[in-house]
Amino acid sequence: MDKAKIPYSLNSKKVADATREWLHKRGVQISEIAELVMLLQQKYYPDLTMEECIHNVEQVLTKREVQNAVLTGIQLDILAEKELLIPELQEMISNDEGLYGVDEILAFSIVNVYGSIGFTNYGYVDKLKPGVLERLNDKSLGPVHTFLDDIVGAIAASASSRIAHRKQAEREIEKGEESTDQAR
Amino acid sequence: MDKAKIPYSLNSKKVADATREWLHKRGVQISEIAELVMLLQQKYYPDLTMEECIHNVEQVLTKREVQNAVLTGIQLDILAEKELLIPELQEMISNDEGLYGVDEILAFSIVNVYGSIGFTNYGYVDKLKPGVLERLNDKSLGPVHTFLDDIVGAIAASASSRIAHRKQAEREIEKGEESTDQAR
């Protein structure tokens, strides 16, 4: 059967797998994102474990909007590395031009999945560039990570928001209150 | 025990219940929002039932961001009705001033919960004002619904997005593919 004849149909599992694979190929470990989450949240939840942080990062990565933003951003980084972009865009992306804000826009579509409470955490790690973000942001190292550093910060901020929602649900269940906001 | 001494702690169930109660008090039935969803989605899913539309509206209303936006918007409508606002704000909200965009901003925080794919549906119903939106938007009827009409359109758009995500998951399960985006 001719390949062209198979009608297109979205395969969500393939998109999800590609997202994790490409994060890995671009040098980002789930545990490194989890460390950013720990940095952001341990002050509020002293008992928070790395295992929980990793679990929450993984849950964020199951979201379709997150996968779309990750793949699109990494794609633009790769093409900038290969110098395959329109010259004016090539220049802005390969130099991480501060006035080019599309990287922040994609990052925000990730943060938004768990609501506006994640904006602050995103801005904070994006400014301070702790851990993996320092490496991704180091312009001397060769690869272009104009999109990826913002995306990784956004995933960490999103996982932090998810933890905040979950911890509230746990508190309410302990108090015998019915939880109403489970499906995250 | 003195009431002031009970430390504050968010009670999510009370917020969820208040959201549904206030929609009802302001004259909006879940079934009317579900009719907007049907209008938006029956073209894509001819087998869609009103029961499914109602279920999806109800699921949207379990989301914390949605509840916060609904309560805040209805609150501003009520205070405008009672003429309790700062005069300049009073004028803009009670006259549904087109250049006052905070109603759209709250609406967007609702649509955003299911991702950017809902923006189009929101804009479409907000422009055409079908069904319940026509009544809410009728300035001759007394109550101020500057926020509520946008909020109701946004809930319908969000429920439509939720249906699109779910129908895709169902298709993939039928094809024997693993579903990866369950938690909506």
Added chain:
Amino acid sequence: MDKAKIPYSLNSKKVADATREWLHKRGVQISEIAELVMLLQQKYYPDLTMEECIHNVEQVLTKREVQNAVLTGIQLDILAEKELLIPELQEMISNDEGLYGVDEILAFSIVNVYGSIGFTNYGYVDKLKPGVLERLNDKSLGPVHTFLDDIVGAIAASASSRIAHRKQAEREIEKGEESTDQAR
């Protein structure tokens, strides 16, 4: 002198010129976007001329955020046409997958420049696909315009918002009130 030695510095004029050039190369005339603006606004401003609509579209195109979104979106369309994308992204963009929302996200960064009042107009034209949008959205014609159709709708919505702000300023100047919101 070696080209690599010239330090990077953003050249805004080149980015602005490339934006207009690429819209043209991808088959979109400024006058076609202006026709969408006329369609959206003539009901509110019966005296609105095509000349004014064209002028407002051109003003929208001077905005840096708009240029960044236009170039990035057209770039992704072109690369999808050339089949140069990561396979999973290639499939979603070349098939204009409804659950891939990054095109809407870029569109929203354009609409946002003139505030939230443009969201409704964007959604409306994006749903109805009048004029140039019908052609861009026709999947039988060969080129991939997954991003461009949303971008063109967003530029038209933005120009409509700009007109609304400007007409208000004119009304207030006629009434002898001081205009305070000039710098758009």
Added chain:
Amino acid sequence: MDKAKIPYSLNSKKVADATREWLHKRGVQISEIAELVMLLQQKYYPDLTMEECIHNVEQVLTKREVQNAVLTGIQLDILAEKELLIPELQEMISNDEGLYGVDEILAFSIVNVYGSIGFTNYGYVDKLKPGVLERLNDKSLGPVHTFLDDIVGAIAASASSRIAHRKQAEREIEKGEESTDQAR
């Protein structure tokens, strides 16, 4: 002539004046917001003066979207102080509930006016709460500033973005390049 007979018409100057007046009444000086701008931007522009920071804050305050968000946010703070809100909303706003994100949503409509490049600066000051933000965020002092602290941070972030756009324009004019992005 009866007051009720005067048809409503937006008076932009009154809205602009009310915005500045209410910031002042709620204890925020323009110079305090300018100090946040200086803190955020002096690293990038060592010659930046307080006069320039003040000027940029004032320009941000001429924007309609900013005025609408400021007035709406301050209004909700005041009503929470007077305990005039729906009980569930009253509790969340008067306790600055972390999972109530409408304050961040209004803040973002302010930051957005100068594009996505301001998100990072907003998150950073919102996390660190320097200067005036520390005072506004001090829950022991009586007044409710759940919205105002986010709004003030957002105005500072917006003014910072405005400076970044302007400094780029100045650089290009010095180099004899035509500036294309003037109207901010």
